[in-house]
Amino acid sequence: MPVQFAAKRLSKELQKxxxxxxxxxxxxxxxxxxxWLLDIKVLDSNPLYLNETYRxxxxxxxxxxxxxxxxxxxxxxxxxxxxxPHIYSNGIICxxxxxxxxxxxxxxxxxxxxSLQSMLTGNSKNERPQGDEEFVRGxxxxxxxxxxxxxxxxx
Amino acid sequence: MPPPNTxxxxxxxxxxxxxxxxxxxxxxxxxxxxxxxxNASQGESPILEIDYQSIEYLDPVDDxxxxxxxxxxxxxxxxTPCGHTFCAECINRALESQxxxxxxxxxxxxxxxxxxxxxxxxxxxxxxxxxCPNKGCDHECPRENLEGHYDRRCExxxxxxxxxxxxxxxxxxxxxxxxxxxxxxIACEFCDKIVVFTELDAHYDADCEGAMTQCPxxxxxxxxxxxxxxxxxxxxxxxxxxxWQMAGCKLAGKRxxxxxxxxxxxxxxxxxxxxxxxxxxxxxxxxxxSRLSSLEFSRNRRRERxxxxxxxxxxxxxxxxxxxxxxxxxxxxxxxxxxxxxxxxEAQMADLRKQTQELNAHLSTSLVMHTSHVSDxxxxxxxQVGVLHMHTSWLMGVQRQQQMxxxxxxxxxSATGSSGGEExxxxxxPAAPASTEGGLRHQGVVRRGSDGGRENRTRL
Numbered sequence: 001m002p003v004q005f006a007a008k009r010l011s012k013e014l015q016k017x018x019x020x021x022x023x024x025x026x027x028x029x030x031x032x033x034x035x036w037l038l039d040i041k042v043l044d045s046n047p048l049y050l051n052e053t054y055r056x057x058x059x060x061x062x063x064x065x066x067x068x069x070x071x072x073x074x075x076x077x078x079x080x081x082x083x084x085p086h087i088y089s090n091g092i093i094c095x096x097x098x099x100x101x102x103x104x105x106x107x108x109x110x111x112x113x114x115s116l117q118s119m120l121t122g123n124s125k126n127e128r129p130q131g132d133e134e135f136v137r138g139x140x141x142x143x144x145x146x147x148x149x150x151x152x153x154x155x
Numbered sequence: 156m157p158p159p160n161t162x163x164x165x166x167x168x169x170x171x172x173x174x175x176x177x178x179x180x181x182x183x184x185x186x187x188x189x190x191x192x193x194n195a196s197q198g199e200s201p202i203l204e205i206d207y208q209s210i211e212y213l214d215p216v217d218d219x220x221x222x223x224x225x226x227x228x229x230x231x232x233x234x235t236p237c238g239h240t241f242c243a244e245c246i247n248r249a250l251e252s253q254x255x256x257x258x259x260x261x262x263x264x265x266x267x268x269x270x271x272x273x274x275x276x277x278x279x280x281x282x283x284x285x286x287c288p289n290k291g292c293d294h295e296c297p298r299e300n301l302e303g304h305y306d307r308r309c310e311x312x313x314x315x316x317x318x319x320x321x322x323x324x325x326x327x328x329x330x331x332x333x334x335x336x337x338x339x340x341i342a343c344e345f346c347d348k349i350v351v352f353t354e355l356d357a358h359y360d361a362d363c364e365g366a367m368t369q370c371p372x373x374x375x376x377x378x379x380x381x382x383x384x385x386x387x388x389x390x391x392x393x394x395x396x397x398x399w400q401m402a403g404c405k406l407a408g409k410r411x412x413x414x415x416x417x418x419x420x421x422x423x424x425x426x427x428x429x430x431x432x433x434x435x436x437x438x439x440x441x442x443x444x445s446r447l448s449s450l451e452f453s454r455n456r457r458r459e460r461x462x463x464x465x466x467x468x469x470x471x472x473x474x475x476x477x478x479x480x481x482x483x484x485x486x487x488x489x490x491x492x493x494x495x496x497x498x499x500x501e502a503q504m505a506d507l508r509k510q511t512q513e514l515n516a517h518l519s520t521s522l523v524m525h526t527s528h529v530s531d532x533x534x535x536x537x538x539q540v541g542v543l544h545m546h547t548s549w550l551m552g553v554q555r556q557q558q559m560x561x562x563x564x565x566x567x568x569s570a571t572g573s574s575g576g577e578e579x580x581x582x583x584x585p586a587a588p589a590s591t592e593g594g595l596r597h598q599g600v601v602r603r604g605s606d607g608g609r610e611n612r613t614r615l
Contacts, residue, residue, distance in 0.1 A: 005225070005248070008208045012226045065224060066248050104257040105249045106223040 006064040007033050013108055025113045028055070035059050037074070040113055042120045048083055049120050055079035056116065057091075058109060068103035070142065071112055085125050090136045094129065095119065202324055203313055205288060205305050207242075213284040213295060220279060224249055224257060228298075229280055232272050237261040240272065287311070291326070291356070399427035460491060 010033040017027055028037040036058045042049035059070040073081045073091035081087060086094040096102030097115055129135070207230035216228045224245035234240045239258045241249070249257045256263055281299035289311035294304055305312055313324035318336030329337050337352045350358045359381075369376055370385060373392035377385055386393055391411040397404040404423040406416055421427075 005208075008227075009225055016226075063252075066252050100252070104253075104260070105245070106257045108226075 006060060006062050009065055010060060013110070017110055021110065022114060024117055025110070033060065036109065038109070038113055039079075040117050040120075042117065044121055046121060046123070048123065048126055052082070053079060054082050054120075056113065058112075065105040065108070067100065068098050068107070069109070069112070071098055071116075082120055083126055083128065084120060084123050085127050085129055086119070087129070088132050088135055089128055090139070092139070202315060205302060210288050210298075210301070211286045213286060216283060220276070220283075228283060229276070232276065232280070234272055235261075235263055237263075240276070289313075289326075397421055397423075399423040402427035402430050460495065464495060 014030050014033075014036075018030075021027060024041040024043045026039040028039055030036040038056045038058065039053050040056060041053050055074040055076055057072050057074045061067060061069070071093060073087060073093065075081050075091060081089055081091050088094070093116070095115070097107065097112065208225050208227045212228065220228050222229050222232070222240075222242045222245050224241055227242075229240060229242050231243045232240050233243050233246060235246065235256050237256050237259055239256055241257070246257075246263075250263060250265055254263055254265065255261060281297060283298045284295060285298045285301055287294040287296075287301065287304060287309055289305070289309050292309050292311040294309060296304055310326065310328035312327045314327045314330045316323050316325045316336050316338060317330050317332050318338075321336045321338055323338045325337055339352055340349045341352050341355075342348070343350055343355070343358060345359075348358065368382055370382060370390055370392075372386070372394075373390050375385070375390075392409050394408065395410050395413050396407040397413055398417055399421050400407075402423040403426065404421055406413060406421070417424075
């Protein structure tokens with residue numbers, strides 16, 4: 001499989017999102033076709049996320065878009081990790097869309113950012129996932145190698 | 156070429172049947188290409204396939220024609236059983252990791268048949284205007300013509316270096332035997348860098364420092380090798396004449412002035428258009444004239460040949476297949492001889508065709524004649540079988556009736572038995588006469604059965 005497949009698709013996407021992005025999603029940097037940073041905001045008045053901006057880091061492998069990119073929240077002084085029962089405090093996101101099973105090559109960076117936006121919008125629980133501390137302390141795996149168990153379908 | 160619905164490896168693109176195969180198998184293209192090309196070097200088949208994901212589309216493409224996986228207009232698309240369309244390459248890749256449709260996740264079997272793509276989509280894709288992907292080539296064409304241009308005509312298509320010992324690629328226009336291998340290092344004539352000859356153009360464009368020059372007219376600084384193009388096309392201060400010079404416009408001057416003059420409407424423009432049209436028409440007439448004269452010439456030659464043959468060969472063309480000797484004086488050239496042979500063979504063909512037709516007609520009439528007899532007999536038999544069927548069913552009815560009556564009689568006679576108390580009550584007096592009659596009939600049937608069918612029929 002030629003490596004350029006991912007590069008071509010990503011440059012197409014980059015061209016598109018540098019021109020226009022849905023409200024609440026901003027492209028921060030995309031210096032190469034391996035790692036992009038985006039900011040997302042929750043647009044409605046959900047008190048958990050009001051007036052906050054979150055930083056997302058996308059990492060693409062050469063198998064993108066056949067395989068999902070690695071997407072995590074990044075913690076910076078002005079960019080916290082959003083509180084959510086599916087988001088660990090180290091920024092790792094438990095979302096089936098980002099796993100090998102839930103992923104589909106028709107998804108793209110924009111659709112992922114929008115899914116995360118709506119995942120935050122729809123949340124009302126001010127809590128971290130079960131076993132967060134232990135996971136954050138013990139985990140040395142990269143997000144794509146973690147076997148998530150998608151136990152909860154209503155959040 | 157396999158039928159469109161039998162994928163060989165993974166999913167075969169159904170439209171491959173309508174597309175030239177050589178883009179996928181470049182080596183197959185070579186005999187075809189070299190036969191169509193007088194120049195052997197131009198027939199050199201390309202090594203690289205067109206990268207459809209990178210070609211430039213001249214107009215914006217409708218979103219419905221974009222593959223959802225690679226986000227470019229479909230290339231050899233296929234439609235899944237659930238009705239979604241993807242490039243063959245994209246869906247094959249997606250199925251490698253997950254055997255479901257990327258859009259609705261309906262399971263897809265790789266070896267199953269795929270719906271043929273509606274031709275209307277293929278037409279729409281074929282019509283998209285694209286630019287040739289080769290660097291240096293400005294050719295624009297509908298997408299369906301791109302492969303022909305790329306494979307056979309484009310001067311910039313990378314082909315194998317003419318030196319068999321060199322594994323590199325070179326543009327088709329440079330791949331001639333007399334130029335030899337161009338992958339040699341040379342010193343740039345404008346700066347001191349050493350570059351590979353084929354990359355000289357790129358070097359001038361990108362990093363050559365000494366290659367700049369000034370246009371003598373407009374004093375713009377530009378790469379030296381661009382100067383000629385600049386002067387013929389762009390330089391605003393070059394002294395040129397109005398385009399409608401031949402129509403009588405006397406204006407001449409710097410390009411920018413002349414261009415302004417033309418865009419504001421040269422008064423000779425209308426005449427100029429007419430003259431152009433006229434010139435075109437005259438050219439067409441000349442072409443037609445030359446074609447006509449060549450046609451007449453060949454017709455005359457043919458007629459002469461025929462006359463001569465008729466004089467020489469008064470008998471009808473021999474159908475036994477022995478050609479006349481080629482070195483007879485009647486044929487003044489081998490070409491004529493071959494043509495004559497050809498005509499003779501054509502006549503034979505026509506004769507044979509006529510004979511075949513006659514034979515066919517004969518065969519079909521005889522077949523009809525024979526089979527009509529047989530079918531008459533068949534109809535006869537069928538009617539007899541029908542009669543027999545009626546007889547049999549009548550006889551069976553009779554027999555059934557008799558059996559019932561026999562049962563009734565035995566029931567009546569055993570009425571005094573240990574178990575027949577109620578039966579006796581159920582069958583009152585008339586049972587006896589009925590049973591006697593039944594008994595008679597029964598005997599009759601038995602007798603008839605042993606006597607055979609003849610008496611049977613007479614009794615009916």
